Structure formats: C-alpha cells, structure tokens
Amino acid sequence: MTDLERRYLRLLLAYPADYRRARGAEIVGTYLDLAGPERRWPSPADAADLLRGGLRQRLRAAGAADLIPGVRLAAVLAFLTATALAAAWSVLELHPPPARWGVxxxxxxxxxxxxxxxAWLLAAAVHAVAPGRWTRRAVALALLLTAAVVPVAALAGLPRPPLYVLLPQVGLGxxxxxxxxxxxxAVRAMPLLAVVAAGVAQVNLLPRNDLFVNTYGWTASRILPGAAVVLLVVVLLLGTGLALRADPxxxxxxxxLLTPLGLLSLHTLAGIVDGLLNGAPEPDWSALAATAVVVGLAGPVLLPLAIALRQRVRRPGPVGSGDRCPTCGHTAERMP
Incomplete structure (x- = not known):
C-alpha cells in the first residue's frame, strides 16, 4: 500500500463504517486512478470532496439528508446579511468624527x-459573476481580513471596529x-442590490450634526439588532412557506442561523442579562464575553441534538417513499 493510498483511506473515515466497507475500495481506487504518478498527498480539492461526501452519507444515515439544502439556504441569507452590513459600515467609515472631538x-x-x-463588497461582486469556487475564495479572504484587523490595529496603534461588530461578520461569513x-x-445579483440598499439607508441614518460622534458604538446599537430582526423575519417567512409544501x-x-442571529443581537442580549443580574443599563465586557460564548455554542449544540431527535423519531417507510434528495431536499416519488 502506497503512502497516497493510505492517506486517502484516512480521509475515507469521514464516511460511515457500512458505507466504507461497501464502497471504500471503489472510491479510493477512483481517486488513485485520477492522481498523477508523482503525487504523494491528496489534493485539497480531493480532500474537501471526500469530507463533503462523508458528511452527506452520515446525514443520510441519520435521516437528515435535507439538512444540506437547509444549510445552503442559510448560507445565501447569511451572505446577503454580511454584504449588506459591510455596505453600511463602509459608509460609516467614510464619515470620521470631527477633529475637535479628539477621537x-x-x-x-x-x-x-x-x-x-x-473585501466583503468585493466578495459580493465576485458572487455576481463567478459563483462557486471563486466566491468561496473571496469570502475566505474577507474572513481572514476580518480576523486579522484585530492584531493589525493593535500593532499599528490605530482604531478598529469593535468586537461586537466583527463577531457577527465572522459568524455570517x-x-x-x-x-x-x-x-x-437574480439570486446572484441580490447581494449587490443589498449593498446598494444598505448603503443608501446608512447615508440617511448617520447624524447630520455634532450631537453624536460618527463611530461604531452609536450606529451599531441600531443597525445590528435591526439586521437580526430582518434576518429572523425572512427565515421564518421562508420556512413557513416551505413547510406548507412539506419542505423542511x-x-x-x-x-x-441561530448563532449568527445571536451574535447580531449580542449587545442587546448581554444588556438584558447584565440588567437582570446587576441592574446595569449597559453591559460590561465580561457580560458581552459570557453572552458571546453561550451564543457561539447554541447553534453547534442544538443542531446535532435536532439531528439526533430526527433520527430517533424516524420511521422506516416503503422503499423510495420517504427518501429526500440530498441536493434539493425534495421527496422522491414512491416506487411502483
């Protein structure tokens, strides 16, 4: 057994054991046939393909194959929200506070x-013309810059957006x-339309006088909760419409989207918790950090629980009557 074959077999652990026994040799053989003679490691594309395939098979075995179409729907809504927020923050960045304030x-x-x-606005433009791999690369670049701005600002001694603005962007990204x-x-163009709409709205939202300093604190307290409400309403309306067609x-x-929604509402949620516990009108950093941890764990914990519950209540039916396509989530026709 070559090193390349051994490494492909390790990646194959992403699949359920029964599936590996039935088709593992065939899958690895196919990848080995396509690999070049000098290759020693699986390519990143092959590794990602195997991991995605393993996840699909595990979800199918758990009776939750329709999770993948749901995640794709959530990804579209998250990208729309992230690019709209980026447009709003870009307009804010163009209006620094007056010099006399000393900010x-x-x-x-x-x-x-x-x-x-x-970078996020660039991702919206790339998505309109080159969805797929290039869009993912643009989103990954925007995510990298979102995380890197924190240490870069510290080293340069320059201001940066607050963490409660950056964290929702990371979650959505x-x-x-x-x-x-x-x-x-039409769907590919929606992020660009959202960028234009959010930019125009932000121009009208910014204060026209010096009563407020044009910084993130004043604006974020209005934009982020509003974005959370809009995103929640949209996903509820879409979910209701899909549920009427027996589409989960x-x-x-x-x-x-629970974790991104919670991160968008982080300041509000932390304020509620801190107000109940300490009677404080504004949350301090400890309340924000604790709330961020709870919110960050909510989605990753509840989603596997929902999958486990789905598997527990699943009942076997006639062959072909209850299977859903892992790509579109639609129920297959009953076999004759």
Missing part, C-alpha cells in the same frame, strides 16, 4: 475596518462558505 481615526476613515468592508455552486442570476429546509436554515 482617534485612521486618516480619512473611522478605522482600519475600511479594508475589511471593502463562516456560514456563507456553504454557498451553493449554482444559483439563478426552512427549519434547518433557522437552526443553522
């Missing part, structure tokens, strides 16, 4: 966040990596 700024911009939001490969042109994608999308 630090990054030259003509409010902070170094301008580079982060420009991680989910946006699951964007479908193929989407209708909306429910899975809602479960997948």
């Amino acid at each position: 630090p700024s990054a030259g003509p911009f409010v902070s170094l966040g301008i580079g982060v939001w420009a 991680l989910l946006a990596l699951g964007l479908p490969e193929r989407l209708p042109v 994608r909306g429910g899975w999308a809602l479960l997948t």
Whole structure:
C-alpha cells in the first residue's frame, strides 16, 4: 500500500463504517486512478470532496439528508446579511468624527475596518459573476481580513471596529462558505442590490450634526439588532412557506442561523442579562464575553441534538417513499 493510498483511506473515515466497507475500495481506487504518478498527498480539492461526501452519507444515515439544502439556504441569507452590513459600515467609515472631538481615526476613515468592508463588497461582486469556487475564495479572504484587523490595529496603534461588530461578520461569513455552486442570476445579483440598499439607508441614518460622534458604538446599537430582526423575519417567512409544501429546509436554515442571529443581537442580549443580574443599563465586557460564548455554542449544540431527535423519531417507510434528495431536499416519488 502506497503512502497516497493510505492517506486517502484516512480521509475515507469521514464516511460511515457500512458505507466504507461497501464502497471504500471503489472510491479510493477512483481517486488513485485520477492522481498523477508523482503525487504523494491528496489534493485539497480531493480532500474537501471526500469530507463533503462523508458528511452527506452520515446525514443520510441519520435521516437528515435535507439538512444540506437547509444549510445552503442559510448560507445565501447569511451572505446577503454580511454584504449588506459591510455596505453600511463602509459608509460609516467614510464619515470620521470631527477633529475637535479628539477621537482617534485612521486618516480619512473611522478605522482600519475600511479594508475589511471593502473585501466583503468585493466578495459580493465576485458572487455576481463567478459563483462557486471563486466566491468561496473571496469570502475566505474577507474572513481572514476580518480576523486579522484585530492584531493589525493593535500593532499599528490605530482604531478598529469593535468586537461586537466583527463577531457577527465572522459568524455570517463562516456560514456563507456553504454557498451553493449554482444559483439563478437574480439570486446572484441580490447581494449587490443589498449593498446598494444598505448603503443608501446608512447615508440617511448617520447624524447630520455634532450631537453624536460618527463611530461604531452609536450606529451599531441600531443597525445590528435591526439586521437580526430582518434576518429572523425572512427565515421564518421562508420556512413557513416551505413547510406548507412539506419542505423542511426552512427549519434547518433557522437552526443553522441561530448563532449568527445571536451574535447580531449580542449587545442587546448581554444588556438584558447584565440588567437582570446587576441592574446595569449597559453591559460590561465580561457580560458581552459570557453572552458571546453561550451564543457561539447554541447553534453547534442544538443542531446535532435536532439531528439526533430526527433520527430517533424516524420511521422506516416503503422503499423510495420517504427518501429526500440530498441536493434539493425534495421527496422522491414512491416506487411502483
């Protein structure tokens, strides 16, 4: 057995044991036939393909094959929200506070966040013309810059967006990596339309005088909870419409979006908790950190529980009568 074959077999552990016994040799043989003679390691594309296939088979074995279409729906909504927020923050970055206030700024911009939001706007443009691999690369770049702005700002001694603005963007971006490969042109253009709408709305939202300093604190307290409400209403309406057609994608999308929704509402949730416990009108950093941890764990914990519950209540039916396509989530026709 060669090193390459051994490494493919390790990747095959992503599949259920029964599936590996039935088709493992065939799958590994196919990848080995396609690999070049000098290759020693599986390519990143092969590794990702095997991991995705293993996840699909494990979900199918658990009776939750329709989770994947639900995640793809959630990814589209998350990307729309992330790009709209980036447009709003970009407009804010172009309006630094007056110099007489003595508030630090990054030259003509409010902070170094301008580079982060420009990367997200670029991702929206790439999505419109090249969905799939190039869009995922653009989203990954935007995510990298979103995380990197924190240490870069500390080293440069320049301001950056606050963590309660960056964390929701990271949560939405991680989910946006699951964007479908193929989407209708109208859906691909929606992020750009959201960017324009959010930018216009932000221009009208910014204060016209010096009563408020144009920084993230004043604006984020209005934008982030509003974005959470809009996203929640949209996914509930879509879920209701899909449920009427016996399509569970909306429910899975809602479960997948729980953590991004919580991160968008982080300041509000932390304020409620801190107010109940300490009577404080504004949450301190400890309340924000504790709430972020709870919110960050909510989705990853509840989603496997929902899958386990789905598997527990699943009842075997006639062959072909209850199977759902792992790509579209639609129920297959009953076999004659």
